Amino acid sequence: MARVLLNLPRSAAKGSVIEIRCLIMHPMESGFRPGVNGSILARDIITRFSCDYDGEEIFHAELSPAIAANPFISFTTVATASGTLRFTWEGDDGFRQTETRALTVT
Amino acid sequence: MTDRRTLLAGALLALSLRPAAATPEDEAAAVRAFTGGAPLRAGRVELDIPPLVENGNTVPLKVTVQSPMTAADHVTAIAVFNEKNPQPQVITARFGPRAGRAELATHMRLATSQTILAVAAMSDGSFWSASAEVVVTLAACIES
Amino acid sequence: MTWLLALLLGTALAQPRSGALDMSRELQALQADDSANPGMLWVQEGEALWQRPEGRAAKACADCHGAAPASMRGVAARYPAWDTASGAPLDLAGRIQSCRSQHQQAPPLARESEPLLALSAYVGLQSRGLPVTPPEDPRLAPARARGEALFRERRGQLNLSCAQCHEERAGLRLGGSLVPQGHANGYPQYRAEWQALGSLQRRLRNCMVGVRSVAPAYGAADYVEIELFLAQRGAGLPVEAPAVRP
Numbered sequence: 001m002a003r004v005l006l007n008l009p010r011s012a013a014k015g016s017v018i019e020i021r022c023l024i025m026h027p028m029e030s031g032f033r034p035g036v037n038g039s040i041l042a043r044d045i046i047t048r049f050s051c052d053y054d055g056e057e058i059f060h061a062e063l064s065p066a067i068a069a070n071p072f073i074s075f076t077t078v079a080t081a082s083g084t085l086r087f088t089w090e091g092d093d094g095f096r097q098t099e100t101r102a103l104t105v106t
Numbered sequence: 107m108t109d110r111r112t113l114l115a116g117a118l119l120a121l122s123l124r125p126a127a128a129t130p131e132d133e134a135a136a137v138r139a140f141t142g143g144a145p146l147r148a149g150r151v152e153l154d155i156p157p158l159v160e161n162g163n164t165v166p167l168k169v170t171v172q173s174p175m176t177a178a179d180h181v182t183a184i185a186v187f188n189e190k191n192p193q194p195q196v197i198t199a200r201f202g203p204r205a206g207r208a209e210l211a212t213h214m215r216l217a218t219s220q221t222i223l224a225v226a227a228m229s230d231g232s233f234w235s236a237s238a239e240v241v242v243t244l245a246a247c248i249e250s
Numbered sequence: 251m252t253w254l255l256a257l258l259l260g261t262a263l264a265q266p267r268s269g270a271l272d273m274s275r276e277l278q279a280l281q282a283d284d285s286a287n288p289g290m291l292w293v294q295e296g297e298a299l300w301q302r303p304e305g306r307a308a309k310a311c312a313d314c315h316g317a318a319p320a321s322m323r324g325v326a327a328r329y330p331a332w333d334t335a336s337g338a339p340l341d342l343a344g345r346i347q348s349c350r351s352q353h354q355q356a357p358p359l360a361r362e363s364e365p366l367l368a369l370s371a372y373v374g375l376q377s378r379g380l381p382v383t384p385p386e387d388p389r390l391a392p393a394r395a396r397g398e399a400l401f402r403e404r405r406g407q408l409n410l411s412c413a414q415c416h417e418e419r420a421g422l423r424l425g426g427s428l429v430p431q432g433h434a435n436g437y438p439q440y441r442a443e444w445q446a447l448g449s450l451q452r453r454l455r456n457c458m459v460g461v462r463s464v465a466p467a468y469g470a471a472d473y474v475e476i477e478l479f480l481a482q483r484g485a486g487l488p489v490e491a492p493a494v495r496p
Contacts, residue, residue: 003295007285017206021285027445030215032192053204061199066191066215068164069445070288074211078204156276160427160496161442166276166286213286243426245496248443249456 002026004099006087011104012079020051021074024089024097030065046091049073054083079105128194133187133223136194140185140225141233151236153224162216162242167196171208171226171234175201181208183227190220216242266484267420269430269495277442281494289371289440289492292364292447296372299365305356311369314353322376324383327489330478332389339393341477343370343449344469361468367447370438374491381488382435384481393471397479400472406463412476427496433484434477436493447492450477 005023012018024046031043043065050060059075071089082105088098137146154168173181180203186196199210208226216222223237270278284290300311300318315321329342340348343361346369350356359366384390401412415424416432423429437450444452451473458465466472 003291005285005291005294019209021211023286023288023291025288025291030192056204058202058204059199061197061210062195063197064193064195066188066193066196068213068215068442070213070291072211072213072286072288074168074209074286075199075201076205076207076209078206080204156274158274160274160277163445164280164288164442164494166280211286213280213288245443246425246427247456247460249459 002089002097004087004097006099006101008085008101008103010102011106014079014081014105016079017076018079018103019074019076020085021072022049022087023070023072025070026089026091026095028063028065028067028069028071032065044092044095046071046089046095048088048090050088051075051077052086052088053077054081079103081105128189128191130189133189133194136187137185137223137225140183140198140227144231144233146225146233146235148235150234151224151226153222153236153238155222155238155240157238157240159216159240159242161245162218164213165216165240166211167214167222168209168211169224169226169236173208173226173228175203175206175208177203178229180229181205181226182229184208184210185225185227186214187223187225188214188216188220191215191217196222216240218242266433266487267431268433268435268487268490270436270490270493272428272430273494273496277494277496281490287440287492287494289438289447289494292368292371292438293375293492295364296368296370296375299369300372304350305354307353307355309354311349318372318376322373324377324380326370326374326377326491327380327383328385330390330474330481331385332387338471339390339474339478341450341474342373343451344474346370346373362449362452367438367449370449371447371492374438374489377489378491379488381486382481382484384478384485390478393475394478394482397475397477400476401479406458406461408461410461412457431484432480433487434480435484435487436490436495438491439493439495441495443496450480 003025007021009018026046029041029044033041035041045065046063048062051058058077084100084102086100090096150172152170159165169184171181181201183200185198187194188196196214197212219241221237221239225233225235227233280286303310326342330339333340343366347358404411415429419429420431434450438447440447451468454473455465
């Protein structure tokens with residue numbers, strides 16, 4: 001399991017826009033770098049990040065080797081109803097990680 | 107411990123194996139794949155990226171698009187492209203009215219000094235863009 | 251002309267200046283933002299490790315030290331410090347290692363291993379903003395003096411000392427890069443160059459290899475001695491762990 005740092009409020013007023021900031025520990029090996037013996041290191045990146053809000057996808061992004069190691073993504077969403085946000089990172093070599101956070105909307 | 111000759115050989119190999127940079131044609135093709143050939147209009151997009159970068163491995167980047175983000179009028183996608191990394195794509199993010207604001211921030215890599223292009227796709231089918239020139243300074247002391 | 255003269259004479263630093271002040275506005279903002287600073291990934295891991303029982307004693311750091319925000323506040327700002335048991339100075343990572351073997355009776359964590367960096371980052375964070383305050387312990391003086399001598403000793407095939415770059419030429423440019431004063435107040439720190447968090451010893455090794463000299467193994471007394479001198483030289487600077495640097 002890669003370490004993940006998620007920053008979003010636990011609660012928000014209905015209709016307000018909340019900011020969600022996500023960091024995940026990942027080398028994002030570009031597939032263009034030579035290793036110590038001179039041969040190219042195989043690509044190992046996160047290719048897709050998505051966020052579901054109560055089962056509906058509200059945001060997703062396709063990532064490339066041009067995204068920095070330990071990828072950071074920040075986006076916003078409207079707090080519509082109390083529920084669960086599910087964050088999923090998918091990548092090379094079957095990488096897949098999911099985190100969930102509860103959001104209380106008042 | 108690695109001896110100097112190995113280090114030197116490694117450095118030379120690293121130079122010779124360095125992949126060719128993306129060309130302006132590659133970038134244009136990637137942009138076309140995103141827009142479907144629709145024209146890019148300047149404006150509505152703000153691209154915030156440092157003009158001078160001390161190390162291209164972690165470069166903060168933020169794209170903000172002026173849009174009411176309603177069901178009738180919203181940003182459907184933001185894509186970022188580069189000229190001279192090995193590949194032209196940086197990130198493509200899909201948005202809907204539930205985003206509330208059309209904002210995207212990330213940390214990108216820059217292989218060298220170049221122009222970065224951000225393109226926003228609108229729900230009315232139009233495409234808007236902004237670009238920024240970034241200078242990457244060469245680090246003198248790097249870990250070997 | 252005065253500064254040029256100062257450079258030629260190789261005078262010591264008039265005023266310590268954190269490398270953070272010479273970074274771009276954007277990297278400064280990255281360091282200051284805990285939701286974007288990648289070093290916080292290690293801090294988070296360190297917080298989990300702080301609570302986790304380890305070794306034959308099945309004790310967690312928290313079992314002895316309680317909540318780190320209270321018990322560890324200001325600790326990193328005082329290291330390296332004297333260790334009575336070994337009769338030698340220890341840096342913060344060395345102190346964590348020694349705690350682990352003596353009190354947790356757990357297998358050692360290697361220098362520069364992820365768990366040791368994570369714990370160092372978590373403990374370091376508890377001193378963020380506090381001034382670097384090296385202990386006025388006379389037992390540290392000989393090691394600190396050796397550290398200063400190592401700092402001023404020319405070494406390697408390039409025949410350069412730390413001081414020749416980081417004192418005499420601090421503030422000037424080497425290629426496109428600004429030569430910083432080389433302070434230790436941000437470690438462990440996230441370097442874009444490393445694309446990871448690393449320790450001060452890793453940075454010292456970079457410099458030693460950079461001037462084509464033989465770098466001692468991690469944990470060697472030479473490093474702790476240089477760290478002692480650097481703490482005194484940067485006394486008063488705010489602790490920035492986990493700092494971000496290019």
